[in-house]
Amino acid sequence: MNMETSQAGMGNTVMCLLTDPEGTNLGSAMYIPQTAGPLQLTQLVNKFLNNEEMLPYSFYVSDEELLVPVGTYLEKNKVSVEKVLTIVYQQQAVFRIRPVNRCSQTIAGHAEAVLCVSFSPDGKQLASGSGDTTVRLWDLNTETPMFTCKGHRNWVLSIAWSPDGKHLVSGSKSGEICCWNPKKGELDGNPLTGHKKWITGISWEPVHLSSPCRRFVTSSKDGDARIWDVTLKKTLICLTGHSLAVTCVKWGGDGIIYTGSQDCTIKMWETTQGKLIRELKGHGHWVNSLALSTEYVLRTGAFDHTGRQYPPNEEMKKALERYNQTKGDSPERLVSGSDDFTMFLWEPSVSKQPKKRLTGHQQLVNHVYFSPDGKWIASASFDRSVRLWNGVTGQFVTAFRGHVGPVYQVSWSADSRLLLSGSKDSTLKIWEIRTKTLKQDLPGHADEVFAVDWSPDGEKVVSGGKDKVLKLWKG
Amino acid sequence: MPQGDYIELHQKRHGRRLDYEERKRKKEARAVHKRSKQAQNSIGIKGKMIAKKNYAEKAQMKKTLKMHEESSSRRKADEDVQEGAVPAYLLDRENTTRAKVLSNTIKQKRKEKAGKWEVPLPKVRPVAEDEMFRVIRSGKRKTKQWKRMVTKATFVGPGFTRKPPKYERFIRPSGLRFTKAHVTHPELRCTFCLEIIGIKKNPNGPMYTSLGVMTRGTIIEVNVSELGLVTPGGKVVWGKYAQVTNNPENDGCINAVLLV
Numbered sequence: 165m166n167m168e169t170s171q172a173g174m175g176n177t178v179m180c181l182l183t184d185p186e187g188t189n190l191g192s193a194m195y196i197p198q199t200a201g202p203l204q205l206t207q208l209v210n211k212f213l214n215n216e217e218m219l220p221y222s223f224y225v226s227d228e229e230l231l232v233p234v235g236t237y238l239e240k241n242k243v244s245v246e247k248v249l250t251i252v253y254q255q256q257a258v259f260r261i262r263p264v265n266r267c268s269q270t271i272a273g274h275a276e277a278v279l280c281v282s283f284s285p286d287g288k289q290l291a292s293g294s295g296d297t298t299v300r301l302w303d304l305n306t307e308t309p310m311f312t313c314k315g316h317r318n319w320v321l322s323i324a325w326s327p328d329g330k331h332l333v334s335g336s337k338s339g340e341i342c343c344w345n346p347k348k349g350e351l352d353g354n355p356l357t358g359h360k361k362w363i364t365g366i367s368w369e370p371v372h373l374s375s376p377c378r379r380f381v382t383s384s385k386d387g388d389a390r391i392w393d394v395t396l397k398k399t400l401i402c403l404t405g406h407s408l409a410v411t412c413v414k415w416g417g418d419g420i421i422y423t424g425s426q427d428c429t430i431k432m433w434e435t436t437q438g439k440l441i442r443e444l445k446g447h448g449h450w451v452n453s454l455a456l457s458t459e460y461v462l463r464t465g466a467f468d469h470t471g472r473q474y475p476p477n478e479e480m481k482k483a484l485e486r487y488n489q490t491k492g493d494s495p496e497r498l499v500s501g502s503d504d505f506t507m508f509l510w511e512p513s514v515s516k517q518p519k520k521r522l523t524g525h526q527q528l529v530n531h532v533y534f535s536p537d538g539k540w541i542a543s544a545s546f547d548r549s550v551r552l553w554n555g556v557t558g559q560f561v562t563a564f565r566g567h568v569g570p571v572y573q574v575s576w577s578a579d580s581r582l583l584l585s586g587s588k589d590s591t592l593k594i595w596e597i598r599t600k601t602l603k604q605d606l607p608g609h610a611d612e613v614f615a616v617d618w619s620p621d622g623e624k625v626v627s628g629g630k631d632k633v634l635k636l637w638k639g
Numbered sequence: 640m641p642q643g644d645y646i647e648l649h650q651k652r653h654g655r656r657l658d659y660e661e662r663k664r665k666k667e668a669r670a671v672h673k674r675s676k677q678a679q680n681s682i683g684i685k686g687k688m689i690a691k692k693n694y695a696e697k698a699q700m701k702k703t704l705k706m707h708e709e710s711s712s713r714r715k716a717d718e719d720v721q722e723g724a725v726p727a728y729l730l731d732r733e734n735t736t737r738a739k740v741l742s743n744t745i746k747q748k749r750k751e752k753a754g755k756w757e758v759p760l761p762k763v764r765p766v767a768e769d770e771m772f773r774v775i776r777s778g779k780r781k782t783k784q785w786k787r788m789v790t791k792a793t794f795v796g797p798g799f800t801r802k803p804p805k806y807e808r809f810i811r812p813s814g815l816r817f818t819k820a821h822v823t824h825p826e827l828r829c830t831f832c833l834e835i836i837g838i839k840k841n842p843n844g845p846m847y848t849s850l851g852v853m854t855r856g857t858i859i860e861v862n863v864s865e866l867g868l869v870t871p872g873g874k875v876v877w878g879k880y881a882q883v884t885n886n887p888e889n890d891g892c893i894n895a896v897l898l899v
Binding site: 276277279280294295296297317318319321322337362363364365385409411426452453530531548568569572589590591605606607608610614615 | 720722723724725726727728729730731867868869870871872873874875
């Protein structure tokens, strides 16, 4: 009885300590009334940080999100009122993306399966590559075909926009790379040859390292990666070292190129001379996919949700600003998904040993992708599930089940609140991160969905697959 | 034609003519002209035969020449653009080609309404009643013969309970009850062991359909949720029809082919 009354007496307030995700405390421990919910905590954090405008935050207590008032949480989990409660706050994106829920247009045009789709970094243009050897550019305002770019001799396996949106580069099954002028839809010069087998991935140099964008790196089945210059139209450096096919390549924000290969290793290369810096070993089978925590911001360059255009010299500064904001103080993180059903979370600039091994999938992991703010990792696997992991610690959060066929690709919305997945069972599904449930089911494709992309301005989703049509989805 | 070898014998004993080699050489040189004159001047069937033979020889010669030429000149191998384009992450993997499972749900629904089916076994041997049932004698003096026992494979649902033995006319022995069928997908050519959901139609008559008897040619409904099929509307397909292809009472198992 005494205990109860004493608890009731103290029941109005609880001692809390607000910390940011990296561990630095915001002020000292203070008394917060138990009726305080996320809204009041947001106001508190904004005041402490002296923010000019009210920025949205989400709060986590021991890795669980706090959605109810503090008091209810305490009661549910029977946390003692006498201990100091550590609440981690994380800033959320200021803008909110509306989930897409209908197919606004089914655009036919390709004569064979659509293999890859990509929005330009400003979200105004759309390009797709297909098995009929053409790259097509589509007009997003009228949702009709704009240009058909012919020049490849075999299937177009990958396309990539430069982060300033001025160049489009595509790689094919015969190992050649074509540069296109996206405004006119014409081939820029001749196809670049050099690789002996098909191209598995293309990645551009980030804008904040060099503006205007000139260099990009491509990976191929023949085991090497090449750095090309798009204005000189030739190979600058050839990065050889892998003994089997290189399955994916990423150009990191600190100027290091990461290549993942079928020989189970990931190699890090420096870009001035093409020397191998480090080799990350650990996987037991092919490395299928790599993702960097800053990948989204590197892809979009200087463009953000406001849609402003910047003159070339300002672009580099703005891109650097956005990059630093996303990266924060912690080093860049890399996650790799493999055929051995696991993923590794690395901090490559810190150590050769992986930070964490992410297990749980029951089939090979096909695609991994960091959320745009770097807080979550999504992995798509052939075991028909999409798993969500904490982007900083690598801890498993939840598994999204719903697909009935292997999940091929995932894509994030620009505010990191929604996740899109496309699968062999011809459906796309949108998952909400806050509630960790299915938000929207997007059926309609007649056959397997090979490629999905969410536009950086969040308005549209595009998906393409074996049924040769491109579907545009709108909210 | 010489009979015997007197010509060779003379050549051995006395040798050949002194200008033999010269004459032979010149004759062979003239043979070309003779051949062409013959070919030009022959008429009728003979001419046609000669022309045909000459043409065949010419075509053959051309082929051999081209073959020789190919090996001498170097050419870049032209890669053909193949069918069945797959993205880069699927290229090194061997995927079983899945049959496209689409658009048939609407057709199926329409056919269901019409009661017509395109089935792999359109005609089956009709099964007579005395083959299907065996008479069971009952009663104190074993004179009553109104009970029948089914001698073919049957399916009873999961919630099946027998009628009181005094009143049940048709006995379905539990040894002949089956719950699973080996269903083959006709296009994928692979067989799955799937649960039976129900009997749709037995070609021998509606009575057998209601009893749940499965003979050759019966249409059954199976649970295909493990195949992972999705309709264009996004719904997951979990039941499909299949037709029984063997005589289950003889084999002890039910083999069926999926109706796609």
